[in-house]
Amino acid sequence: MWFWWFMLFCDVVIPIMMIIAGRMMWKHPPKEINGLIGYRTTRSMKSADTWKFAHDYSGRLWWKIGWIMLVPSIIIHIPLYGSTDNMIGIVGGILVTVQVIVLIGSIFPTERALKRTFTDSGIRR
Numbered sequence: 001m002w003f004w005w006f007m008l009f010c011d012v013v014i015p016i017m018m019i020i021a022g023r024m025m026w027k028h029p030p031k032e033i034n035g036l037i038g039y040r041t042t043r044s045m046k047s048a049d050t051w052k053f054a055h056d057y058s059g060r061l062w063w064k065i066g067w068i069m070l071v072p073s074i075i076i077h078i079p080l081y082g083s084t085d086n087m088i089g090i091v092g093g094i095l096v097t098v099q100v101i102v103l104i105g106s107i108f109p110t111e112r113a114l115k116r117t118f119t120d121s122g123i124r125r
Contacts, residue, residue: 001081001082003085003088003089004077004080004081004082004083004088007077007088007089007091007092008074008077010092010096011073011076011077011092011095011096011099012070012073012074014069014096014099014100014103015065015066015067015069015070015073015099016066016070017066018062018063018065018066018069018103019062019063019066019067019070020066021059021062022058022059022060022061022062022063022064022065022066023059023063024059025038025039025055025056025058025059025062026055026056026059026060026063027059029051029052029055029056029059030051030055033045033048033051038051038055039054039055039058039110041054041107041111041114043111043114043115043118043122044110044114046118046121046122047118047122047123049118049122049124050114050118050122053113053114053117053118054110054114057110057113057114058106058107058110061106061109061110062106065102065103065106069099069102073095073099076091076095077091077092
């Protein structure tokens with residue numbers, strides 16, 4: 001049963017980190033544009049306005065997606081209690097893969113919103 005608990009922990013790490021990081025990006029974005037911390041894409045680093053907008057938008061998006069992914073991640077694990085370690089590992093691996101795809105996929109709506117809101121030089125439309 002320890003493996004079930006371990007996989008449950010592993011499978012809720014990504015949604016919990018998205019909730020925490022999203023809240024931090026949304027409420028307390030990095031003040032300076034930098035290449036180390038924050039939502040760092042070419043479009044988001046054009047100006048201070050694009051930097052703030054990207055963090056606000058992606059932070060809210062991560063916060064929402066994190067909560068949406070957390071509940072199913074827990075619910076999927078409940079029927080697996082008592083299953084074989086192999087079954088728990090396969091389902092847990094699939095779940096983490098889906099979570100990572102959703103995490104990476106969240107870049108696309110943020111970039112679309114940046115493109116819709118700002119010109120290519122970073123000036124608000």
